[in-house]
Amino acid sequence: MSEIQDRRAAKKAHTRRHIRDVAQRMFADGGFDAVTIADIAREADVAVQTVFNHFVTKEDLFFDGRLPWVEAPAEAVRGRPPGTSPLTALRRHLVEGAGHFGTLHLSAEGRSFTAALAACPALAAHEQRVIQEAERRLSAALAEAWLTDPEPGAPHLSSSAIVAPLTAAIWLAASRVVFVEHRRQDTVHGDVPDRVAALEQLIDRVLAGIQSQIGSVTGAGDGSETGWPPAAIRRAG
Structure with a gap:
């Protein structure tokens, strides 16, 4: 059971990193305001709801992995x-x-x-x-x-x-x-x-x-x- 949970957690973390990497690349190329969540979902080949499952806002996507100084x-x-x-x-x-x-x-x-x-x-x-x-x-x-x-x-x-x-x-x-x-x-x-x-x-x-x-x-x-x-x-x- 733990092995299945580990695989699920790893898949979830991989999906999150993939969405973040795609979004941050798109922000850098096209500008934060010009890129929508729908654009990110399409480019990452996931559903819009999948993006929201991992990130509540676009700002969360932009800053994810970039704020180690918070804690x-x-x-x-x-x-x-x-x-x-x-x-x-x-x-x-x-x-x-x-x-x-x-x-x-x-x-x-x-x-x-x-x-x-x-x-x-x-x-x-x-x-x-x-x-x-x-x-x-x-x-x-x-x-x-x-x-x-x-x-x-x-x-x-x-x-x-x-x-x-x-x-x-x-x-x-x-x-x-x-x-x-x-x-x-x-x-x-x-x-x-x-x-x-x-x-x-x-x-x-x-x-x-x-x-x-x-x-x-x-x-x-x-x-x-x-x-x-x-x-x-x-x-x-």
Whole structure:
């Protein structure tokens, strides 16, 4: 019985990937607004209802597989190594994530994605809703982490209900502002590795400044070492 269920699940996942791949190719070629669900179903050789069985909206089709950062910041906090503070783990994740997405943006696929967002208000609005969900998940992870693993300067439990969502919003907004400006600078010259390294260093400096305000970088004034960033990045910055 389990073998049959496994085959069904694999077939369902294959169908979903096929529909998504067809749709995203069509969006890139013809524009998001110009492509309909019926067009996608016809090109993918499936029924319209099959498309809706897997994806509620066209926006879901466009973003599917492209939003690992929704849950990833919260997971970075929850899955941090022993001895690493929640905010240090978050900072490490956001810096490394900026490098990954910075490299992706400089590819043809990344530029197409950015152009589609800029051209379609519906996609931009959907992205904003996704950002709010990422903030909500990160806020919950921080509040949970601070219950058992407070870091130097972290909020008291009585105020974590306010500080956790505020921290999530500020940290994600800060890294996003830096990254979005990087996305817009298509006229900037230089090798991709150099541009991505500069992006990582800038985001790290911005987040370090924010983190220091609650005493996490310096151990609330005792000069302790957090282990992040690596010495090479500190020297480069």
